[in-house]
Amino acid sequence: MMFVYLNGEYIPEENARISTNDRGFLFSDGIYEVIRSYDGTLFEPSAHLARLGYGARALRLTETGFDYLPEVASELIRRNGLESGDATVYIQVTRGSAPRTHRFPPKDTPLTVYVTVRRFNPHDSEQQQGIAAILVPDQRWARCDVKSTALLPNVLANQQAVDAGAFEALFVREGMLMEGTHSNVFVVVKGEVITPPLTNYILGGITRGVILELCHKLRIPHRETTLLSSDIPEMEEIMIVGTTVEVTPVRKILNVNFQNRDPGPLTRRLQSAFRERVRQGTAGIRV
Ligand code: PLP
Numbered sequence: 001m002m003f004v005y006l007n008g009e010y011i012p013e014e015n016a017r018i019s020t021n022d023r024g025f026l027f028s029d030g031i032y033e034v035i036r037s038y039d040g041t042l043f044e045p046s047a048h049l050a051r052l053g054y055g056a057r058a059l060r061l062t063e064t065g066f067d068y069l070p071e072v073a074s075e076l077i078r079r080n081g082l083e084s085g086d087a088t089v090y091i092q093v094t095r096g097s098a099p100r101t102h103r104f105p106p107k108d109t110p111l112t113v114y115v116t117v118r119r120f121n122p123h124d125s126e127q128q129q130g131i132a133a134i135l136v137p138d139q140r141w142a143r144c145d146v147k148s149t150a151l152l153p154n155v156l157a158n159q160q161a162v163d164a165g166a167f168e169a170l171f172v173r174e175g176m177l178m179e180g181t182h183s184n185v186f187v188v189v190k191g192e193v194i195t196p197p198l199t200n201y202i203l204g205g206i207t208r209g210v211i212l213e214l215c216h217k218l219r220i221p222h223r224e225t226t227l228l229s230s231d232i233p234e235m236e237e238i239m240i241v242g243t244t245v246e247v248t249p250v251r252k253i254l255n256v257n258f259q260n261r262d263p264g265p266l267t268r269r270l271q272s273a274f275r276e277r278v279r280q281g282t283a284g285i286r287v
Contacts, residue, residue, distance in 0.1 A: 130251030
C-alpha cells in the first residue's frame with residue numbers, strides 16, 4: 001500500500017479522492033513539480049519549490065508559498081520505505097474545487113495539493129547508449145515557462161515519438177529548437193555547449209540550471225543562445241537534460257540528418273560531473 005498526501009493528510013492511495021469539480025480536472029487549472037530523490041535525499045528541493053511558487057504567482061493562485069512541501073515529500077519517502085534507491089516525488093497543485101465557471105472561484109476556495117512518491121527506475125541504457133528523438137512543431141501555448149498541468153501537446157508529441165520508435169520529441173518553433181516534451185536540450189557546436197535562452201517558450205529546467213553551473217565550474221565554453229533546427233546536421237553533440245532523464249545523449253533524430261552519433265566527449269563529461277554533483281548534493285543528508 002502506498003501513502004500519498006492530499007490536502008494536509010497522509011492517506012493510503014486508494015482512499016485519495018478529489019472532486020469531479022476540481023479545476024485541475026475541468027480546466028487543467030493547476031501546476032506541478034517533479035523532484036528526484038536519491039537515497040532518500042531530495043535533489044535541489046529549493047529550486048523546485050521556487051519554480052512552483054513562480055507558477056503559482058503566474059496562475060494568481062491564492063497561495064504561493066509551499067515551503068512545507070519538502071517535509072511532506074520526505075515524510076512520504078519514509079512512510080513508503082523509499083529511503084534507499086531512486087524515487088520521484090510528484091506535487092500537483094490546482095485552484096481547488098468549485099462549480100464550473102471559467103472565472104476564479106471565491107477566494108476562500110482551498111487549493112488542492114496532492115503529493116505522491118514512486119520508485120523510479122533510472123534510464124541507464126538510454127544514458128549509456130543515447131536515444132532516438134524526433135522533431136515536432138511546437139504547438140504549445142506561449143507560457144511554457146510555467147510548469148502547468150496542461151500537458152496535452154507534450155503528451156501528443158511524446159506519443160508521436162514513441163510511435164516512431166523514439167524516446168523524446170523535440171519542439172521546433174519558427175525554425176528554433178526549443179526543448180523536449182519533458183526535457184531541456186543542450187548541443188555542442190565547435191566545442192561550445194549551447195542551450196536556448198530562458199524565455200516564455202521554454203521551461204526553466206532545474207537540471208538545465210545545474211548543467212550550466214557545471215559548465216561554468218569546469219570551464220567548459222558555454223552559451224545560452226537560439227538554436228536553429230536547420231543547423232542540427234552540423235551539431236557535434238546533442239543531449240537532453242531533466243529530472244528523470246538526467247543527462248541523456250541523443251544518438252539520432254529520425255526526421256533530420258543527425259544519425260548514429262556516439263555520445264560525445266562533452267556529453268560524457270557532463271554526465272559524470274552531474275553524477276558527482278548528485279553524490280555531493282546527497283552525501284550525508286538523509287531523510
Ligand atoms: N522542459 C519540459 C517541458 C519539462 O516538462 C521538463 C521536466 O519535466 C524539463 C524541461 C526539465 O526540467 P527539470 O530539469 O526541472 O526536470
